[in-house]
Amino acid sequence: MEADKTLFAEERKKKIVDYINEKRRVTVPELCDAFSVSGATMRNDLRDLDESGLITRTHGGAIRKTRTGHEPVMDLRSDKNTEAKSRIAEAALLEIEDGDTIILDTGTTVKALAAILHRKKNLTVVTNDIKVAADLEAFPSCEVLVIGGLLRKGFHCTVGYGMFSNIGSLSVDKAFLGANSFSARKGASTPDLSQSEIKRQMMEIAAKVIILCDHSKLETDSFMNFASPSQVDLLVTDRIEDDLRRIYEEKDISVRTAE
Secondary structure, eight states: OHHHHHHHHHHHHHHHHHHHHHHSEEEHHHHHHHHTOOHHHHHHHHHHHHHTTSEEEETTEEEEOOOTTOOOOHHHHTTSSHHHHHHHHHHHHTTOOTTOEEEEOSSHHHHHHHTTGGGSSSEEEEESBHHHHHHHTTOTTEEEEEOOSEEETTTTEEEOSGGGGGGGGOOEEEEEEEOSEEETTTEEEESOHHHHHHHHHHHHTEEEEEEEOOGGGBTOOOSEEEEOGGGOSEEEESOOOHHHHHHHHHTTOOEEEOO
8 A cells, every 4th residue: 555655646746747847837736736635745745856856846836947057049939938028028118218218138028129119219229139239220219229249149149248348338227138037036047157247237237127037937047147136126027926926025026017
């Protein structure tokens, strides 16, 4: 009988891993309902799976295991979560006023925002993303300043420490930055060292810092942190669970969802 219980527990854990990988982020109550077990049993399962390196435990739940140092090239990311990115872009656009001077980071979600900037008038846009700049070229109401540097192949943007020293002479109203990961503990992070440095410099010249991040990246961490929670004025995402929103708000992280 004991062997049967052990086998059942191992089979359940395998199914839990598959469930988390599919859902990306789950809560303990959700898992309890899905697998008809108590909260204590589920927390024990999550602890074992976390220790085995198969999932990552979070406050009140779990997320799928991610590779903190891996970043797929831009073209491989462009067709993922496209609806969510469009909704985030619409929500972020509410932060932009006619006549603003803004800075746009690189990334597919930021590119979705750039695509609808024609709805605003008399914008000045600073960017290091060559595809964003190309899109904005068609908008008569946008003045575009492209920051030079070394082209990061596969990501359509410029990078480089010394070559970005001139950015410090600029001032912008708002910075819209993408993030590979965002967590209550570390804030915003990215796998690439050079990209994290540029993001920091963009933040330094902005009166307001706005992070664009879809729900699949919440409560995950990448290799290089570029913004602590206290440095983020607003997080714009497509959706967020109530318990996680409360955690962010306790850390004074304002959240706007794309309703």
